[in-house]
Amino acid sequence: MTVKPDVETDLSLLLTAASAGADEAVRRKLEEAGFGDVRRSHGYVFQHLLDGPLTIGRLAELLGMTGQGASKAVKELEGLGYVLRTPDPEDARARLVGLTERGHHVVSEARAARGAFRDEVRTVLGEADTDQLLRSLQTLAVHTGGLDLLLRRKLKPAGGR
Template sequence: MVGGAEPDVHGYVFQHLLGGPARVSDLAGPLGMTPQGASKVVAEMERIGYLTRRADPEDQRARIVELTGHGRDAVDAGRAARAAVTAELRAVLGGTAADELVSSLDRPADHTGAMRELLARRLRPRHT
């Protein structure tokens, strides 16, 4: 853990900010958290340098959150790592076997609706 919040939650915050800035209160619902919990995660990510907060010009009580350059670099690094793993998987298994593996892994996600939720950025982190 970094600073107390579950690291997995950071990825969900990143996903919800890829489209642009959002209010902290608007992140709470999709993350399955209270606004206070979302604020705590945002504060932690701000300390790390991934996010920046500023007052909402329409409501000075609310805070707008957005990715910093460091946050965008982290997203890019994650994408590059996934691409490298995919390339290695394809090199080791071969294209057809890799495609079959991905298809096999997609079936349970499709069956449970998890893939649909993930693609819509509605898949919530599990709190243990």
């Protein structure tokens, strides 16, 4: 396949295209596993609930959004069966939001789907090139600050995805 000259050296566009392909591969795997209703943006909520239930206020703070925005996201995820609101035993006025069994299962399936994508890349590029790609992407992610944001669960959705 030939690549347009203005694209073949545009690292940002190539990374965006590769990321979009990876996202689509993960989405297909999740759909095959019965999670066709989950969106990438849901993962930003899930990641903050992995360590246990949170109040809407705390979740909103971690997501960098308003309480109203977080409530809307939680309501959607609750309707899909991924989260559940329960009374806060320490504050009768508050409710906690936590992952359901289905919520934990979709997180596990997403991790497996990302692993399957990595394996697919190994098949296409070979072991050595894939290892080099991973090292290079890790270095770039550190340099741009993206890895730190990811590890601190502060990475925001790109373009509203």
